[in-house]
Amino acid sequence: MGKITVQTDNFDIGAEIEKIRNNRVDIGAIVSFTGTVRDTVGDLDAMTLEHYPGMTEKELERIAADAHKRWPILDCTIIHRVGRMEPGENIVLVITASPHRKAAFESAEFLMDFLKTNATIWKKEATDKGDNWVAAKSSDDDALNKW
Amino acid sequence: MADILYFGALKEQLGTAEETVDLTSDIKTVQDLTVFLKKRGGAFEHAFESSIFIRAAVNQTHAKFDAPITNNDEIAFFPPVTGG
Numbered sequence: 001m002g003k004i005t006v007q008t009d010n011f012d013i014g015a016e017i018e019k020i021r022n023n024r025v026d027i028g029a030i031v032s033f034t035g036t037v038r039d040t041v042g043d044l045d046a047m048t049l050e051h052y053p054g055m056t057e058k059e060l061e062r063i064a065a066d067a068h069k070r071w072p073i074l075d076c077t078i079i080h081r082v083g084r085m086e087p088g089e090n091i092v093l094v095i096t097a098s099p100h101r102k103a104a105f106e107s108a109e110f111l112m113d114f115l116k117t118n119a120t121i122w123k124k125e126a127t128d129k130g131d132n133w134v135a136a137k138s139s140d141d142d143a144l145n146k147w
Numbered sequence: 148m149a150d151i152l153y154f155g156a157l158k159e160q161l162g163t164a165e166e167t168v169d170l171t172s173d174i175k176t177v178q179d180l181t182v183f184l185k186k187r188g189g190a191f192e193h194a195f196e197s198s199i200f201i202r203a204a205v206n207q208t209h210a211k212f213d214a215p216i217t218n219n220d221e222i223a224f225f226p227p228v229t230g231g
Contacts, residue, residue, distance in 0.1 A: 052154055055207035121230025122155035133156040136227030
């Protein structure tokens, strides 16, 4: 099913891709997506992510299993960070590997779309005007329609 | 006794992360539980006033409000998720 981790520590994107390659020769395509903390208007001090331990991992496993059913994925990695992160820091990493690029691209996007709407994680922003919980976007729900 | 968990903005609004509730025979679904919690008044009444802003999980699986619940279950309430 691949590696699924929720952790406070940062991750090494290159090292995670190498773990997927693992000297195997049947992979023809590896796609990786990294989500980072964005400071759009220049007022963000930090972002703190809270999650539902146990359920988050279960949801990510379920989403990864769905992706494996829909595409010929040879391996995948999902790492989601929780805790405090500053602008520019890594939040989430999704890597998919398959024989051909289409399955790798599509499954990576599928994993991210379902992660955003199903993984039990909540973001709170600390800005110079105070703290506020990030509101869910209906465009994230809409993104599921194409699957 | 059922374990009830709250996360995110809802947890802050209620001022509690976890509690145990004895699900009496009239509390058969997630919806019934929200009605029971709302009757407490105060922050609970306010938070559960409009359930369109609240999602639920039963035993760590996303659940609809008509999902059945028992005293052996772990039930969680939280706002729509914002990870990724």
